Amino acid sequence: MSATTHSGPAATTTSSRGTAAERHRGRGERSRGASIALHAALITASAIAVFPVLWILFISLGPSTSWQQPHEVLKHLGLANYRFVLLHTSFPKWFLNSVIVAGATTVLGVLISASAGYAISRMRFPGHKSLMWTFLVTQMFPMAVLIVPLYNLLAQLDLIDTYLGLVLVYCTIAVPFCAWMLKGYFDTIPRDIDEAGRVDGLTPFGTFWRLIVPLARPGLAVTAFYSFLTAWGEVAYSAQFMGRDHSTLAAGIRTFASDQRADWGSMTAASVLIAIPATIVFLLVQRHLVTGLTAGGTKG
Amino acid sequence: MTTATMDEPAPGTAARPPREPRPGLMTSIRRSWDRHWYAWAMVAPVVIVLAVLVFYPLGYGTYLSLTNANETNVAKNIGPVHIGATYHWVGLHNYWQVLSGKDGDFYPRFEWTVVWTVCCVAVTYAIGLAMAMLLNRRVKFRLFYRLCLILPWAVPAFIGVFAWRLMLNSQYGVFNDIITSFGLPAQDWLGTPLSQKIAVIMVNIWVGVPFMMVALLGGLQSIPGELYEAAEMDGASPLQRFTNVTVPGLRPVTSTVVLLSTVWTFNMFAIIYLLLGNNTTGDTDILVTYAYEKAFTGVSDYSGAATYGIVILLILVAFSTFYRRQLKPEQA
Numbered sequence: 283m284s285a286t287t288h289s290g291p292a293a294t295t296t297s298s299r300g301t302a303a304e305r306h307r308g309r310g311e312r313s314r315g316a317s318i319a320l321h322a323a324l325i326t327a328s329a330i331a332v333f334p335v336l337w338i339l340f341i342s343l344g345p346s347t348s349w350q351q352p353h354e355v356l357k358h359l360g361l362a363n364y365r366f367v368l369l370h371t372s373f374p375k376w377f378l379n380s381v382i383v384a385g386a387t388t389v390l391g392v393l394i395s396a397s398a399g400y401a402i403s404r405m406r407f408p409g410h411k412s413l414m415w416t417f418l419v420t421q422m423f424p425m426a427v428l429i430v431p432l433y434n435l436l437a438q439l440d441l442i443d444t445y446l447g448l449v450l451v452y453c454t455i456a457v458p459f460c461a462w463m464l465k466g467y468f469d470t471i472p473r474d475i476d477e478a479g480r481v482d483g484l485t486p487f488g489t490f491w492r493l494i495v496p497l498a499r500p501g502l503a504v505t506a507f508y509s510f511l512t513a514w515g516e517v518a519y520s521a522q523f524m525g526r527d528h529s530t531l532a533a534g535i536r537t538f539a540s541d542q543r544a545d546w547g548s549m550t551a552a553s554v555l556i557a558i559p560a561t562i563v564f565l566l567v568q569r570h571l572v573t574g575l576t577a578g579g580t581k582g
Numbered sequence: 583m584t585t586a587t588m589d590e591p592a593p594g595t596a597a598r599p600p601r602e603p604r605p606g607l608m609t610s611i612r613r614s615w616d617r618h619w620y621a622w623a624m625v626a627p628v629v630i631v632l633a634v635l636v637f638y639p640l641g642y643g644t645y646l647s648l649t650n651a652n653e654t655n656v657a658k659n660i661g662p663v664h665i666g667a668t669y670h671w672v673g674l675h676n677y678w679q680v681l682s683g684k685d686g687d688f689y690p691r692f693e694w695t696v697v698w699t700v701c702c703v704a705v706t707y708a709i710g711l712a713m714a715m716l717l718n719r720r721v722k723f724r725l726f727y728r729l730c731l732i733l734p735w736a737v738p739a740f741i742g743v744f745a746w747r748l749m750l751n752s753q754y755g756v757f758n759d760i761i762t763s764f765g766l767p768a769q770d771w772l773g774t775p776l777s778q779k780i781a782v783i784m785v786n787i788w789v790g791v792p793f794m795m796v797a798l799l800g801g802l803q804s805i806p807g808e809l810y811e812a813a814e815m816d817g818a819s820p821l822q823r824f825t826n827v828t829v830p831g832l833r834p835v836t837s838t839v840v841l842l843s844t845v846w847t848f849n850m851f852a853i854i855y856l857l858l859g860n861n862t863t864g865d866t867d868i869l870v871t872y873a874y875e876k877a878f879t880g881v882s883d884y885s886g887a888a889t890y891g892i893v894i895l896l897i898l899v900a901f902s903t904f905y906r907r908q909l910k911p912e913q914a
Contacts, residue, residue, distance in 0.1 A: 312719075320716060320719065320721060321721070321722075323712075323716055324713075324716055324717075324721065324727045324731075325727075327709075327713055327716075327727075327731060328726075328727055328730035328731055330788070331730050331731050331732075331733055331734050331788070331791075331792070332730050332733055334734075334742060334745035334746055334749060334788070335733055335734075335737055335742070335745060337745060337748070337749060337756060338741070338744070338745045338748065341748065350753075350754045351754075352754070352756060394627040394628050394631070395628060397624045397625070397627070397628075398624060398625040398627070398628040398629075400624065401620075401621045401622075401624035401625045402625065405618070405620070405621035405624075407617075407618040407621035407622060408614060408618065409622075409625075410621070413625060413629070416632065418841075418902065419899060419902075420632060420636055421842065421845050421846070422845050422848075422849070422894075422895055422898035422899060422902070423636060423640065423849075423891075423895060424849045424851075424869075424870045424873065424890075424891050424894045424895065425849070425851060425870075427639075427640070427643045427873065427887065427888055427890075427891020427892065427894075427895070428636065428639045428640065428643065428891075429874075429877070430643070430646070430877055430884055430887070430888070431638070431639035431640075431642035431643050431646070432635065432639045434642070435634075435635070435638060435639060435642075450631060450635055451635060453631055453635075454631060454632060454635045454636050457628055457631065457632070458632070459842075461628060486620050486624075487620070487624070490624075511735075511736075511738065514738055515738030515739050515740055515741075517740055517852055517856070518851065518852070518855075518874075532738065532740050535740075546748060549744060550744075550748070553741045553744055553745070556738060556741060557736075557737045557738065557741050560736055560737060560738055561733075561736050561737065563736075564732070564735075564736035565729075565736075568728075568729065568732060568736075571732070571796050
């Protein structure tokens with residue numbers, strides 16, 4: 283039922299246009315003044331939301347000192363910062379590392395949290411209540427306590443400075459939240475579908491994989507988005523666990539700022555380049571964000 | 583089939599039939615395994631990852647908090663030479679130091695952490711709800727507004743923070759230009775403790791609103807339109823419709839979102855750490871950043887950091903237990 287809400291806006295706009303033509307104000311119609319106020323509020327809020335991002339984009343297009351003279355940027359528009367970042371720094375290497383780590387975290391995180399979420403949603407087994415509680419409690423672990431023991435543990439397992447180690451660590455951050463949300467999402471899918479699958483001779487896992495996963499796409503999209511962003515933007519673990527050759531973008535980009543003089547030109551260009559994949563992933567899943575989050579959030 | 587079936591109401595948990603004679607321990611384990619192995623197999627990957635990478639470190643951290651471990655006395659390798667650990671058990675000494683206020687830092691930090699969490703969550707919730715309600719109407723360009731408003735969430739947090747750091751720069755930052763054009767006095771945003779506090783709260787709200795908005799928007803859309811129609815028929819004013827239909831309808835979402843964002847804000851490390859870097863006096867440190875600094879600056883005080891971590895965890899567990907218990911009767 284929640285999957286159909288997307289068609290809502292389109293359908294309602296056409297119908298509202300129909301009633302407006304008839305010149306009497308129906309339910310949900312607004313006076314002109316209210317409309318203007320509404321748009322003004324939304325525009326202001328959007329401007330505040332977007333401005334810092336656009337500002338970085340703007341600064342990055344100027345010369346490398348442009349953050350000190352923002353008004354000079356328009357006279358010297360150019361891609362010099364980007365050229366420098368792409369050709370003369372380790373940025374491409376960091377980028378590749380980040381893609382590997384974030385991609386692996388997303389795939390692994392979504393797979394295991396989906397199967398756990400499904401089991402918790404559909405099967406009643408000893409430990410199912412406490413597992414939900416555990417997922418919530420895991421959110422509360424301050425990473426400052428975990429980081430030292432985690433470092434020792436990874437060192438013992440020879441996972442320091444490896445992609446696998448970092449991916450597993452990121453999974454511990456992403457998975458509890460994802461499993462919690464997916465459990466809620468699976469709860470909204472009627473059980474009749476599972477039963478139909480079982481009658482047709484599917485195993486519980488087969489039901490999950492062939493029937494439920496395709497139906498749960500909005501929920502899965504949101505969790506994928508969350509896992510990807512977690513891995514893409516995490517700083518502290520990456521900075522401590524990964525060596526020079528394997529550092530991800532978030533850890534690597536700090537070297538621009540921590541040198542003697544902060545190189546804001548490269549910093550802004552790199553930031554824009556980092557934000558692009560995240561924004562693309564986001565645009566791909568944003569249609570599902572509302573439905574996915576609701577179902578997960580409410581039934582938690 | 584021996585696997586856990588879908589529609590059996592909670593076998594093994596609540597509805598254990600009393601008439602059966604109590605089976606031996608082995609048989610009951612066996613029976614429970616036969617019935618539930620499928621479910622356990624499906625949750626096993628998550629449980630294993632969490633057990634190894636969260637609960638083991640947590641246990642180790644708890645152990646450290648009961649010792650006097652610091653950088654000078656833990657085991658380490660200097661070249662080929664291995665130096666054994668020389669720290670020892672001190673019992674609850676660290677906790678006593680912290681909770682009695684003897685270390686002089688806990689209560690000021692705790693106070694600021696509470697202020698920070700309450701401010702951030704309350705304002706973020708209010709703005710998120712307002713935005714969600716605006717977006718839940720028929721508006722032209724709704725998709726465009728929605729995309730703009732969610733953008734701060736899509737951009738990785740550290741980039742958002744860098745953008746703000748650039749904007750808040752006292753000398754060249756554009757933020758001062760903007761507020762002076764509205765007639766407000768320019769501030770040294772990243773300089774003095776008070777303005778630093780305002781700056782971190784502001785940035786955290788900027789980062790946090792989209793999640794709140796999206797979750798609440800979903801909640802609003804799940805409230806059936808008939809309820810509003812019925813309320814309107816009964817002559818309810820817009821305000822009454824808000825308090826009697828919207829607020830109760832949002833309660834499930836609200837309770838989850840407020841709990842989650844309280845926990846996240848309480849533990850918010852990246853924003854404070856990245857926005858202010860090292861030029862703080864320590865006044866803006868919340869408990870988490872303070873613990874991190876204990877562990878990684880100067881002579882690393884591992885036991886102190888671990889103690890703080892455990893105390894933070896206990897505070898949050900206590901809070902969420904209390905919170906959920908308070909909520910239960912209302913939800914019923």
